[in-house]
Amino acid sequence: MIRPPWRRWTLRTRMVVAVVALAGVALLITDFVAATTLRHFLAQQLDEDVRQLNRFGGGGPWPGGFGNRPQPDASRPGSGSGRSGPSATAPAQPGTGTQPSPSATALPDRTATAQPSPTATAPTGPSAAANQPPCEGRQNTAGFGGLPPGQGDTIVIYYTAQGREICYLSSGITPTEGPQLTLAQIEANAQATGREPPTRLFTATAASGQDFRVTVSRSQDGRYRVSAISMDRVENTANLVLLLGLGVGALVLLGLGFAAYSVVRIGLRPLTNMEHAAAQIAGGDLTARVPSPDPHTEPGRLGLALNTMLSRIEAAVTARAASEQRLRQFLADASHELRTPLTSIRGFAELYRRGGAPPGPELDETMSRIEQEAARMGLLVEDLLLLAALDEERPxxxxxxxxxxxxxxxxxxxxxxxxxxxxxxxxxxxxxxxxxxxxxxxxxxxxxxxxxxxxxxxxxxxxxxxxxxxxxxxxxxxxxxxxxxxxxxxxxxxxxxxxxxxxxxxxxxxxxxxxxxxxxxxxxxxxxxxxxxxxxxxxxxxxxxxxxxxxxxxxxxxxxxxxxxxxxxxxxxxxxxx
Missing domain, CATH: 3.30.565.10 (Histidine kinase-like ATPase, C-terminal domain)
Structure with a gap:
């Protein structure tokens, strides 16, 4: 069976990888939580911007309509009421928020046929000028008089009650680049125009896939105002924060890896010393010891225990070697002590066999010496037996x-x-x-x-x-x-x-x-x-x-x-x- 590669890693490598992996998971979770929280916060701010755009994008509160439409200047050529004059047919001006709509486009039909509102017919007469959309004859200016700057792709579109486009204000995009809405969606999300900002917001997608936060207001005469701001700013900011967090996290993990390696190496130094000591002992050096173990740490106490064990092993081996040396010396001495009387006995016996001790005093002396040496050998044997008995701890x-x-x-x-x-x-x-x-x-x-x-x-x-x-x-x-x-x-x-x-x-x-x-x-x-x-x-x-x-x-x-x-x-x- 093939062992996984990580099983062959050293303890130091495993600890460093574990620390870096845990820190990486923690940083990743932190980055995602931070990005999600930021996205939620920015989305709330964007919703508030959409409400402000819906309320002030038409020039402020508009009694009976969308806003206070500025009256044309009578001194300017072509000024007048309705859509007559140069302002009604002026071409689109790039970079401005005012785009005339010479050919209004109708919204796609809703699933069910919508019944016209009793007020769907545009009013006529002297009050018609007061109910005109504010985008006619106006330029996009900074502040609440027009579109707020710095919001990204922003657009305000005005529709008739039947869903035909009247005109629009934008930061540079056209209605075809804005959110794609049906009349059914507009009617379902429309709120009556009042002084309180609208609370009903929803997300719509443009043809390019860009998301917009949208709110819809309905005037008293049944026309609609669609206010939308792109969510690209929210997504881009959140993604940027996430990428920055991931980049910083990668640098942090790199530094943490080096720091963890150094800390683990210092922490495992006693184990490394034990490894070296064990290798020296395996090589035959019984005097090797773990240097300076710290009794206040677990590896230090292990090193002290190892040193104690090694000292006892060394003492036991030394005692065994000394015992073996004494045993060899004892056997040599005992053999010599026994050989001496045996040699004497054999010599006197050979002397007698060869006739060197004829009967008489010389023969008696020879026999006496043989007896003395035999007695001496017997005493030596008895002493050795006594020592053996004492070693066996006989009672x-x-x-x-x-x-x-x-x-x-x-x-x-x-x-x-x-x-x-x-x-x-x-x-x-x-x-x-x-x-x-x-x-x-x-x-x-x-x-x-x-x-x-x-x-x-x-x-x-x-x-x-x-x-x-x-x-x-x-x-x-x-x-x-x-x-x-x-x-x-x-x-x-x-x-x-x-x-x-x-x-x-x-x-x-x-x-x-x-x-x-x-x-x-x-x-x-x-x-x-x-x-x-x-x-x-x-x-x-x-x-x-x-x-x-x-x-x-x-x-x-x-x-x-x-x-x-x-x-x-x-x-x-x-x-x-x-």
Missing amino acids: LQPSRVDLLSVAADTVRDAHVRTPGRTVELAGFEPVTVQGDEHRLRQVVTNLVANALQHTLPDTRVTLRVSHRGGDPAEEMFELPLARVVGPVVAAVGAELDPDLPVAVIEVEDTGPGVPPEHAARIFERLYRADPHRARSHGGAGLGLAIASAIVKAHGGRIELATSPGVGSTFRVLLPLYD
């Missing part, structure tokens, strides 16, 4: 655990394993938490073992148990304050409410401290500061990772505060339950 075995007892047992074990080292317990008030006692013992043991393995023989290691927070009114037992060794540089676990009571386990040493480049990764699995994997201090780099995983499983937090040359303090914070 612990909670019970009430006395942390002071756990700390005291750990100190005694350290004295047995390393009798030459100084390991002290600070504080002797019991602190009880709810947790898995075996796992918590493993945490304390790993922290103390880590301090002993990575410090010099003369370094002092202090284990401290305390609690903090809770109800200020509660009586708190006093504990020795921990030595300030430096800021917290690494932490793993939940953020604990400082207003809630927590149990604190601290393992402090006076060693060289943890270098800053290693402190941030100290709790990672299989991570050791020794890049050459030296065995001078032992360990596979899983002790602190296991400790942090166990603390997290208990809803706690483990922190490292260290400063080079001052020492280190590992602090475990656990929720304290009554």
Whole structure:
């Protein structure tokens, strides 16, 4: 199915076209309404002009007839009454409103035969001069004495009662160019002559198609006066206004189109920025963002939401990449840790097979080394399995655990394993938490073992148990304050409410401290500061990772505060339950 072309337009094009189209329709309607209103107003004015023409076109009120016919001047040759004299036979004078009618033309017959009016016969005698049409012996002059100027094609025609033309006044047209009327139309629209202007007007059409507004008056003796003014002035003015409105509207639409394009482009700029940002992200640049979104506008809020989403996506992708990198490093480290004891076991077994260890003390030493390496590999596998179990969030075995007892047992074990080292317990008030006692013992043991393995023989290691927070009114037992060794540089676990009571386990040493480049990764699995994997201090780099995983499983937090040359303090914070 072929899609319409407008469906392939951009949003900017659609909005501009819609604005221009709506404005065009509004302007078109406005132009037509204005032209129609003007035409109606001008038509009303034209009707009033026709009434004035009918009343004053014959020279003003005419008692008993059409108007006050001026009497011929007796001093002029040929003056007299009736149609005698030069004025009755004078030729038509171009450009004037007075046209003699030497051969009067009869109107077309009406559909039904008209009965002559009792007054249809022209009067004779001394009063005949007073009833003569005013167009005889007169010239068209400006003002009410003749035809009003500036009206366009104007004509006043006088007819007898039988419909024969007597004479006419015009602005330059002849009766044949004026409105085409029948006697029936004249009789139907005729009004008796009076001092009030006529109210009955109608539209008649000339042979050329030109429209006239017409009114008809009937004198007391039955003759008719037809007054007509062309409607060309009304139509031409209204059409001119309409054309001007259309032309101005076209210019307005052109300017509006450019203005709408600029406004829409500015309004859609945030969407354009989003489009560019999306294109950059699709190209692999996850750092692309929508620049400076305005939170007070809908596109701006959309841009803020998009930036937030992109930040989360970038963080998720970065975390995933880091996780994959840690997984690869973990697999490499685990493989190395497992390969080392396996290589030792295989080497001693091959030595025995080749007879390099004859029965006796040498063979016993070989078997002892094989056993040690196998046990070491077993411990490593158990640690890895423990981490996997903690990652799966397997349920612990909670019970009430006395942390002071756990700390005291750990100190005694350290004295047995390393009798030459100084390991002290600070504080002797019991602190009880709810947790898995075996796992918590493993945490304390790993922290103390880590301090002993990575410090010099003369370094002092202090284990401290305390609690903090809770109800200020509660009586708190006093504990020795921990030595300030430096800021917290690494932490793993939940953020604990400082207003809630927590149990604190601290393992402090006076060693060289943890270098800053290693402190941030100290709790990672299989991570050791020794890049050459030296065995001078032992360990596979899983002790602190296991400790942090166990603390997290208990809803706690483990922190490292260290400063080079001052020492280190590992602090475990656990929720304290009554």
